[in-house]
Amino acid sequence: MTHNQMNRREFMRTSAGAAALGSASQATLLSPGLLAATPRAVPPSDRVRFASIGTGVEGCTILRAALACPGTEIVAACDLYDGRLTAAKEYAKKEIVTTKDYRAILDRQDVDAVLVATPDHWHAKITQDACDAGKDVYCEKPMSHTVEQGFAMVDAMQKHNRIVQVGSQCRSSIVYAKAKEIFESGALGQVTAIEACIDRNDASGAWVYPIPPDASETTIDWERFLGDTPKRPFDPIRFFRWRCFRDYGEGLPGDLYVHMLTGIHYVTGTNAPPLRAASVGGLFRWTENRDVPDMIWTLFEYPSFRLSLRCNLNNESPGMACWYGTKGTLEIKNDVLTFAPQNTEPQPEGYSILGWPEKLRKEYLEQWRKEHPVPLPGKSPLTQSAETFQAAPSYDYQVDHMNNFMESVRSRRPAVEDAVYGNNTSIACHMANASYFKKTMAVWDGAARNIRT
Ligand SMILES: NC(=O)c1ccc[n+]([C@@H]2O[C@H](COP(=O)([O-])OP(=O)(O)OC[C@H]3O[C@@H](n4cnc5c(N)ncnc54)[C@H](O)[C@@H]3O)[C@@H](O)[C@H]2O)c1
Structure with a gap:
């Protein structure tokens, strides 16, 4: 059964399906609704x-x-x-x-x-x-x-x-659609910080692809490939590993940031470039035949939140995106979505009253409890546990x-x-690169439609 044939109720809680999910055994299967x-x-x-x-x-x-x-x-x-x-x-x-x-x-x-x-x-x-x-x-x-x-x-x-x-x-992902629904429900409270990363640790992940043995100027239209980029003699490395060169690609931001930016813009309802971007990174390991970094880390400023994005080609880790809100944390890791409420139950001050005389401390705690009766069973935010969602394995x-x-x-x-949407995420990638290569803050100038560095 494909995901499209599944019951169209918004969620399907199937124990058989959940069991098939292995580590996310308690996950709720997302349906195409x-x-x-x-x-x-x-x-x-x-x-x-x-x-x-x-x-x-x-x-x-x-x-x-x-x-x-x-x-x-x-x-x-x-x-x-x-x-x-x-x-x-x-x-x-x-x-x-x-x-x-x-x-x-x-x-x-x-x-x-x-x-x-x-x-x-x-x-x-x-x-x-x-x-x-x-x-x-x-x-x-x-x-x-x-x-x-x-x-x-x-x-x-x-x-x-x-x-x-x-x-x-x-x-168009069902997992991101669910994340958007949770975000828009207000369950996360005020989200001020978001972070995401995609890290890899192998030659393919670093775009060091094998060259087909029949690659030649006979089998490849090299002049057309170059287009309006600088003229160069035939170079199969540039043709097949074009991501490594700024003439043809935008390095890690254009290849991978853009996916994370698209998902984050979607969930947060953003359809504009960030205000500012500041990148650091370097070319540490995959140094041959490449003029783009193999690690880059960028902090983006958006009007209502800040976003940290990282791509590192020198360590494998699960791709993830995480939204940090005052009421909860939303994480997508390896396409498994987890919503974990924060404990927002009011608490009496426990730290700064350590320096108070015992009598005042006691009175304060008694008064606080009078003003904050113990919640009825089941009504405390503490009783809410994390929820996990996942698409069917065939999704x-x-x-x-x-x-x-x-x-x-x-x-x-x-x-x-x-x-319009694609342009805004692309601009964010160009800002990350502008900041990295110019070693300065990149500022989006919407009126002039350009990046100021
Ligand atoms: N959405 C995704 O998940 C995803 C994944 C991989 C790649 N991409 C994007 O897809 C695009 C292609 O990436 P790829 O990995 O397939 O690269 P690729 O090198 O495997 O394929 C690109 C092909 O384009 C051809 N080409 C180059 N110039 C051309 C021209 N003027 N006219 C016709 N063909 C031309 C080349 O011959 C080559 O075969 C890139 O923009 C990349 O960022 C997206």
């Missing part, structure tokens, strides 16, 4: 004809997610490396049109929507061209490579009235994010993570 849209039967007239532009690791993952969405047809794929065009056909599970020139995809009348899953330096140009060609766009995160590009992408979405959805899938939030996109394409309702 919290989702913005769930997969449904789609008439043939409503099918969306979809093509990928950039069909590497994420492109193939998204093609698989798209195939799991009813009413979606994969019709074409574009990539610059022959091997990935072959992989695209394998993932599409049929013969599809393939090309190395994305404009050939945009010219096709049988394509309604495109995926942009290229390295980040190509996101803006392809998204703008796709909007101009009348296509809807699912653009991978981080939406932009520069602040200026982000606003141009927002303008393209609005000018051409297109659906543009950015690909940070936790925006795939990438499919939900893709389904949300497909539903927006059909209904013309704005995407859950549209270009």
Whole structure:
């Protein structure tokens, strides 16, 4: 049984399901009732004809997610490396049109929507061209490579009235939807501090990917890969490990902060860049073939809370996000959500009266108890224990994010993570990098639409 076939009551407390969750044995299973849209039967007239532009690791993952969405047809794929065009056909599970020139995809009348899953330096140009060609766009995160590009992408979405959805899938996650519900219920009280991290400790996590043995200028369109970045001789390391280079990516903020920022913006109802950001970090271990840090830590200032984000490629630890409120703590760790109420029961002062004379101390305590009768059994906040929630083991939030996109394409309702939303999280990533590389505080100037350092 998939999560989509489960009972649509908001929660399902199933002992069998909970037992399957192992360590989170008391977890409440989350059901799809919290989702913005769930997969449904789609008439043939409503099918969306979809093509990928950039069909590497994420492109193939998204093609698989798209195939799991009813009413979606994969019709074409574009990539610059022959091997990935072959992989695209394998993932599409049929013969599809393939090309190395994305404009050939945009010219096709049988394509309604495109995926942009290229390295980040190509996101803006392809998204703008796709909007101009009348296509809807699912653009991978981080939406932009520069602040200026982000606003141009927002303008393209609005000018051409297109659906543009950015690909940070936790925006459609049932776990984050539950976190948002708890946050909005007020159960956390006033949240002033949030922290999150994603840490890794292996070569793959540090983007040191193997180079396919057939990589050459014959199998790869290197000139097109470079686009408007500085001209360089063919370099398969740059092509396959592009995240390590600022010309093509935004390092750890663009790769990983953006996921945490998307989830935190969603839960807290934030749709604006942070006010200020201050980063420290360094390149400590993965020093070869890289011009971005392998550890970065940033403190962001938002109007009503402060946020600490960290990515460290030198130690493995569970990815987590934690909201600290006056009434409770909310934590998402490895996709398990825990809400732990704080003990807010009034307490008599116990510390500073240690320096009072015994008589005054006694009187104070007696008076305090008169004014604060012992709560009735079951009414004390102390009796509330932590609650844990988890999606079913088969849950795939990438499919939900893709389904949300497909539903927006059909209904013309704005995407859950549209270009405005994606621009704001991208700006936060650019601020983290600006602060790190310039060794100073990065301040967002909304009126001027730029980062002051
Ligand atoms: N949402 C997620 O969880 C997630 C996960 C991984 C990657 N991503 C994002 O997806 C994007 C791609 O990452 P990846 O890991 O798949 O990288 P990748 O290197 O595996 O694939 C990128 C592909 O883009 C192709 N490409 C480059 N320029 C192109 C162009 N002008 N036209 C057509 N194709 C072009 C390359 O040939 C390459 O095959 C990035 O923006 C990344 O941040 C998102």
